[in-house]
Amino acid sequence: MNLDLSFYNWDMFSTYVVRGFFFSVQLTVVATLGGIILGTTLALMRLSGRRWLATPATFYVNMMRSIPLVMVILWFFLLIPMIIGQSIGAEFSAYITFIAFEGAFFSEIMRAGIQAIPRGQVFAGQALGMTYAQNMRLVILPQALRNMLPVLLTQTIVLFQDTSLVYAIGAYDLFKGLDIAGKIYGRPVEAYLMAAFVYFFICFVLSYLVKHLQRKTAIVR
Known part of the structure; x- marks a missing residue:
């Protein structure tokens, strides 16, 4: 097999x-932010102690x-137009x-982060007269996000691969x-090799940065 290196040129990339690269990055960023918001909401529902909130959240996450x-992608792509009547x-x-799919995974990460916070801090917030929402927003969630940041970034790397x-x-x-x-160029082998290299390079660099961040946060703790 002879590889045609002339395939790798700026005209082809541009x-x-x-x-496609910008869409993959944009999808990763939007899905991460939306997934964290949805996941945090689901985690708080599961930890609320109210069955009418915890039960649907647990069912959604487990499902x-x-x-x-890939099945969820196909379902949404085919079913939503049928429901709303337009593409x-x-x-x-x-x-x-x-966002819908990653929210379930971010939910488990956030739930673990919240449960890892010592209960004494929860009781301290209650002793100061904070409501449940204030306690979560001002005391618990900031610490949970900081502790879970390496895991959240690792999930984001997996998300980028899944795009x-x-x-x-x-x-x-x-x-x-x-x-x-x-x-178009008649060089599918070269194209797939480049795709593998690009995904590997981006994920390898991001994984290295996550490990570096994890070491720094471990020192702080």
Whole structure:
């Protein structure tokens, strides 16, 4: 097998890859922020002690964590247009799917972080007259977020890898851009090798930064 290195040129990247790369990054950022917000809400519902809140939150988290992401992507892409009566597009469907799916995983991370905070701090907040919401917002959640930051970032790296699955619904991500370039230039092997390298390089660098951050937070604690 002879590799054609001329395939790797700026015209190819600027025409086919850059657009998909920015969408993959944007999807990762939006899904992370939305997933953390949804996950924190689900975690607080499960820890509220109120059955009417904890039960649906527990069912949602367990259901989402038990289904392959590609199936959820296809479900949202096919079912939402049937429900609302109009197409929402592959990209917008991907945003909704990833927030809904990742929220379940971020929920477990946040729940573990909240439960790791010593109960004495909860009682101290109550002794100061704080409500449950004030205690969580001012005392518990800031500490939980700091402690769980390396784990949250690790999940974000996994999320970035999973963005390649939106290829199944035709969204124009990094992988699809390289796939199209490979077909047009007649060099699919070179395209897939480049896709593997780009994903590996980005995830390797981010993993190194997360490990460095984890060592720093361990020293602080």
